[in-house]
Amino acid sequence: MMSISVLSLCGSVEGTIVVNALPTISADLGGSDLYIWIPNAFFLASITALPLYAQLSNIFGRRIVLLAAVALFTIGCILCGASSSITMLIIARAVQGLGSGGVDTLCETVILDLVPLRERGKYISFVSIGTTLGYTAGPFLGGLIIVKLGWPWIFYLSAILSGISFIMFFCFLKVKHQRGQGLKAKMMRIDFGGNLIFIGAVVAVLLALTWAGPVYKWNDTRIITPLVLGLLGLCAYIAFEWTPRLAPEPSFPRAIVSNRTSAAVLAMTLVNSITMYGTFYFLPVYFQGVLAKSPLGSGIALAPVSALVVPFAVASGILLSKIGKYRPIHALGWACTLLTVGLCSTLNHKSSAAAWAIFEVIGAIGLGALSISLLPAIQAPLPESLTAASAGSYSFARGFGAVWGVTIPSAVFNNAVKGKANFITDPTLMSRLANGQAYQLATKAFLDSIPSADSALRNQIISIFEHAIHQVFYVLVAFAGLGLLLVLVEKEIVLRTENNTEFGLEESTNAD
Template identity: 60%
Template sequence: MVSPSGTPVAGPSIRTSTGSASRSITHHQNNQTQKLPDTNIENSSKSSHHDTPPSGPRKPFNRSWRFWAIILSLSIMALCGTVEATIIINALPTIVADLGGGSAYLWIPNAFLLASVAVLPLYSQLSDIFGRRYLLLGAVSLFILGSGLCGAASSMGMLIAARAVAGLGSGGIEMLVETVVTDLVPLRERSKYESLVLTGSLVGCTIGPFLGGVIVVKLGWRWIFYLNVILGGASLLMLFVFLKVKHRRNQTLISRLKRIDIGGNAIFIGSVVAVLLALTWGGPVYRWDSFRIVLPLVLGLLGLFVFTAFEWTPKLAPEPSFPRALLSNRTSAAALMQSFILSILTFCFLPVYFQGILGKSPLGSGIAIVPISACVVPFCIVGGVALSKFGRYKPIHFISWAILIVGLGLCSLLDRNSSTAAWACFEIVCSAGIGLVTPTLLPAVQAPLEERYVATSTGLWSVTRGFGSIWGVTIPSVIFTNEVRRYSDSINDVSIAERLANGQAYELATKAFLDSIADETVRDQVISVFTRAIKTVWYVGIAVAGLGLLVVFVQREVKLRQEMPETEFGMDDGRPASRTAATDEIPLEDLTARRYE
């Protein structure tokens, strides 16, 4: 999705926050009551190397004890969200054995992911309308409820439905945690504090699979969900006590409900559901060339284009969930593109290498990826601190992508004879590339934008990452499956070769499958085919990372604001919410779609 750029033009009238008579943009320009910046492309070359972001009232950045309590609460909540998403990996066989359900088990992780991604734009708009505090508390409560129902599930259907409920809460948590940080911290400092919150997420990714295996053995699978009830409850209590932030209270409930972009969110949710259905069914349930995959995928992608057109038409969406201003400059668009690419590469194929080539168990594979998961944390902190200190994101992005390309190139050298030291060191190199860039992407997205777009830009960033993670599983699995089919003729056992050639290679790249092959020669042939196939996956990953590096050159270096703006959603200090951050009435998109490149 790309956004057309251009100068603000005369359009529908807007009203002031006091409800005064309508005044058109032309009237403002003619009377010089509001001077808009020159947004012509021709004049962009006159800007300095560090373009100036939108300005406004500023106040000092206050880090009180309550601020740190909020950061701690958000970190715990981020930990819960990622633990919920990853802890279930090693528990699936036990859950299926207990509840049954056959192939429906695929929906245990997928229902959670689908629900969490589909509601992100809705959460971003609702947080602007109703404020951050109660919406975040509601999302956390929904997450706790879903987790509790998962633990109490008596059937596969109940478990899947409960996972969807937990996903609805998790989507809000993911978006609102980042939004609250951006509300409380000036732009230049955000990466530093986002890296602290991200530490909770990354710790969850690291310990989730291992913790799930341990809990299943020691306490039973239901406790992997009850654990999130306990942690989520503690976080909910802390947020209720400490998260006191401003929001506008001078609107009636009816006027707030009228502002919700019902049409846009309905189109988006339907499109996302169609795309995710196709991507999750493709391979395990249906062949990729089946109409059951092609039809929803095409309809879903077309729906996303319809959603964009709907949102960018003021008469259809007067207050859109996805404003055109978010992509009206190449810096924000480039940072979003990098976020999408990084999410594709973050869900790498290391588990397939460990299980399908080295023959490790799922638990052993989870332990083997600890180096990349654990080392991302310190590199995230380094990247966040570096951006805060120097205020320049382009050098960090360039260095990060270069390191990641090297790391993926090293991974392409791995085979069944590679030593533990080799693959562990290669993981650390990849973690450096991923970690350094991760906390610097959202500040780059928001640098050219006004503070009023904090929630919507964070929501779009979260959607971009969610879609990237889906494609990050789908694209490698399709490549791997096709490459295995290509080389399957080299396997002597015809029945095994046919199973691998019929689209089951990704599912069969496990220790259990290798152990089921009695003939050692055939087992070696299968491992050889897996090795050749996964090398192609790494090569494609290198090319994708190279695209991320090229996108860096599209960005402009925008000066990061160092002081807190007077926003509507900052820390509640007893003063009324600022009326400069957003108007009571529906904002006019063309007025704010400035070009800061």
């Protein structure tokens, strides 16, 4: 259990820790026009591998596939820390992301195999301590490590932890898996066609989202074409998977979304990820671009949510196991999330520390409640045979939402700044902020670069950043409202108290 928590921490923290490190890494390695690929290569690689990992774990067993994912993640971490150019770092982040995708979905799947559905919330809450702590504490850890050790140690520390986890899994993880089939028969079961369509579609969508804004305008054909083709590709993937003649053993079975509860909660997962990432990417923008805090100071300012999200998550997991009902927990989580983003839309340069600290506490309640209760609700109407596939679908919705949760708010922020840039009296700064660089420039270092004698110009820019952040949170209010409405769609289904699965712990008499 400890190894799984540590691995979940490593995987999730690598998705957020570079938030504060991006300016430093970009300045050190150069290639500022490629900076966006440092986080996005990780997300792209981790998301595209999810359905394949879920299916491989059913065919070859959880243990060997999880060990391969951990090894890949560890190698990626080492390569990231050793990178001497922006291109090498981007490639290494992709390797790291490939491993993280497997770590993300298989850590949860192993736990799901071991305990009945009703008890899973309690166990997942302890495992998700690593995940939720990584999402919220990543920016703080990134700022601290940069100051104390230098940015390569962001990756080296993860490599050390994941390496220890690999050894512990290798020695102690003994779980059942299907035996008797040869390698050729197992390879024939892999959904190669569906996974190839899925990978191509997701890559096209994420390329469009990565290029939109920093590289090309949203209405450019080089954005519209891959975006449309990618979305059509996802539709083709679904059609392929749901045609038994083409995919006799699909990586995305139709049964996962054939009931309204699983479908609604998968949509909730996507919306929650968008809202969560948008909030935790743009609170640091507020702290640095409006309050002029350093990256480390920004991380410290996130301490309330970082400290409280874990106990709230554990409490939600225990409550779910005790009452066996997930709809009240979803309603509470979305209500707190909606209140949080609504309150954050009022933040300005005069807001007190007490105000934004209280907002973060409310947000921690919402995040803790939703992070634990969504997956059990997805699986409530489904048979145990779909445990890995449903966990993979959940991880995909969460990861895909993370990309949209960065892209949509960034586009809103840049466009809002562009709309007000003509009020800036300095033509050079006006040009930089109006040309899609506002998100990168919303830092204390940028504000400090403005001559101290020109306080009026500094105040103009802070005011524009403040306005743009308000627009971001208005959009997040709409997403949080949608999440709350989806609670009305799902049904309350009794959570199973027995666990009938072909996987699980291997009996000692059958141990290898």
